[in-house]
Amino acid sequence: xxxxxxxxxxxxxxxxxxxxxxxxxxxxxxxxxxxxxxxxxxxxxxxxxxxxxxxxxxxxxxxxxxxxxxxxxxxxxxxxxxxxxxxxxxxxxxxxxxxxxxxxxxxxxxxxxxxxxxxxxxxxxxxxxxxxxxxxxxxxxxxxxxxxxxxxxxxxxxxxxxxxxxxxxxxxxxxxxxxxxxxxxxxxxxxxxxxxxxxxxxxxxxxxxxxxxxxxxxxxxxxxxxxxxxxxxxxxxxxxxxxxxxxxxxxxxxxxxxxxxxxxxxxxxxxxxxxxxxxxxxxxxxxxxxxxxxxxxxxxxxxxxxxxxxxxxxxxxxxxxxxxxxxxxxxxxxxxxxxxxxxxxxxxxxxxxxxxxxxxxxxxxxxxxxxxxxxxxxxxxxxxxxxxxxxx
Numbered sequence: 001x002x003x004x005x006x007x008x009x010x011x012x013x014x015x016x017x018x019x020x021x022x023x024x025x026x027x028x029x030x031x032x033x034x035x036x037x038x039x040x041x042x043x044x045x046x047x048x049x050x051x052x053x054x055x056x057x058x059x060x061x062x063x064x065x066x067x068x069x070x071x072x073x074x075x076x077x078x079x080x081x082x083x084x085x086x087x088x089x090x091x092x093x094x095x096x097x098x099x100x101x102x103x104x105x106x107x108x109x110x111x112x113x114x115x116x117x118x119x120x121x122x123x124x125x126x127x128x129x130x131x132x133x134x135x136x137x138x139x140x141x142x143x144x145x146x147x148x149x150x151x152x153x154x155x156x157x158x159x160x161x162x163x164x165x166x167x168x169x170x171x172x173x174x175x176x177x178x179x180x181x182x183x184x185x186x187x188x189x190x191x192x193x194x195x196x197x198x199x200x201x202x203x204x205x206x207x208x209x210x211x212x213x214x215x216x217x218x219x220x221x222x223x224x225x226x227x228x229x230x231x232x233x234x235x236x237x238x239x240x241x242x243x244x245x246x247x248x249x250x251x252x253x254x255x256x257x258x259x260x261x262x263x264x265x266x267x268x269x270x271x272x273x274x275x276x277x278x279x280x281x282x283x284x285x286x287x288x289x290x291x292x293x294x295x296x297x298x299x300x301x302x303x304x305x306x307x308x309x310x311x312x313x314x315x316x317x318x319x320x321x322x323x324x325x326x327x328x329x330x331x332x333x334x335x336x337x338x339x340x341x342x343x344x345x346x347x348x349x350x351x352x353x354x355x356x357x358x359x360x361x362x363x364x365x366x367x368x369x370x371x372x373x374x375x376x377x378x379x380x381x382x383x384x385x386x387x388x389x390x391x392x
Contacts, residue, residue, distance in 0.1 A: 040057050041061040043056075047073045048203060048227060050228035051226075052072055053224075054225050054226075060219040067214050071211070071214055078105060079108070081197060081198055086099065086101045093189070094192060095193030098161070098163065098187035098189045099189065107313045109125070109188060111314050111317070112314075115321050116157035118341075122289070123324055125199055127201075128198040129154040130148065130154075133292075136276060140276030142283065149292075163188075164184045201269075201321055202318075204228035204230040204267070205230040205265060206317040206320070209315065209317055211232060221238075222237050229270070231266040233261060233265070233266070243261050257364055259360065260364075261363060263309075264319075265316040266319060269302050269326075270301035272300065299326075304345045306342075318341065325337060335357070335383065344357045344359035353381070355382070355383055357382070357384075357385055359385075
């Protein structure tokens with residue numbers, strides 16, 4: 001017969017105390033982990049001639065934020081005509097040979113060529129011969145009319161050839177053998193030796209596409225990336241609230257108001273970004289590919305929102321290209337284009353009129369500051385993409 005040992009009351013209390021402390025520690029760790037997951041990582045760098053501003057939440061956010069500036073620089077090297085990448089090679093081989101490019105460049109050019117067509121040439125990625133005549137930086141200059149007239153026939157997106165073919169490839173495997181298979185080789189060519197590509201109108205939006213692709217790869221759950229006038233909104237914020245995007249006031253350095261959005265991409269084109277004055281006239285950097293001169297559409301800025309969950313490979317670049325095309329087209333002629341892409345826009349006209357497409361109604365809050373011009377007040381209207389305007 002065995003005797004059952006009795007637990008001393010003080011030992012039982014000690015064990016209960018230790019168990020309580022352990023549970024409290026676990027609960028504290030879980031609370032701390034949850035708290036830290038809700039804290040954003042913020043990083044500002046410089047790439048593509050602009051500040052690259054990032055705010056990220058969730059796992060992998062620190063590593064993703066650190067990777068983005070280099071990825072944006074790599075993109076710039078590939079798509080800038082000033083660098084030695086694929087776009088520069090296409091320009092160098094214009095009228096001569098097809099240039100082999102990566103799938104990402106081919107995809108970008110395909111979607112932008114489609115936008116050129118749908119916009120009636122208000123955006124044209126072959127604007128290089130005309131844009132090369134203009135300077136809006138340190139030494140602004142007004143080109144001679146004869147030079148513009150000679151360059152205009154070279155601006156023609158229909159002469160941009162995109163092709164691909166299936167090729168047999170063989171790659172070494174880790175065990176020393178080879179892996180054989182069929183892959184696609186993508187090629188691009190410009191028809192005329194004097195033609196050239198200039199993707200400046202879509203570069204910042206494309207940078208946002210690049211960043212968000214990295215956020216997906218690293219498991220980031222929510223993020224905001226701003227490059228110049230383009231903003232990418234990824235995932236969700238920890239509090240579940242909409243993303244808030246400030247729209248710049250074209251008349252100053254402050255904010256015109258705030259857009260509250262669920263995600264997607266936002267890009268703004270404005271005449272205030274780069275301009276010079278000569279002989280009493282103001283010339284802005286937003287060129288009309290159809291005339292060779294700065295656009296005169298009665299607008300001072302256009303902000304375009306491409307909503308999330310659409311079947312585009314380059315939605316950031318698309319928002320950037322749409323903003324430029326809409327600025328060139330003007331408000332009325334932009335509406336069918338926006339409808340075709342399922343995009344929304346905010347237009348600001350010369351006299352301070354603000355017009356929202358109906359998909360932004362209720363998402364935009366006007367600033368509570370001084371009026372737009374002197375003692376005047378803002379006038380805000382909402383226009384349906386399928387109909388006429390209604391006062392907001």
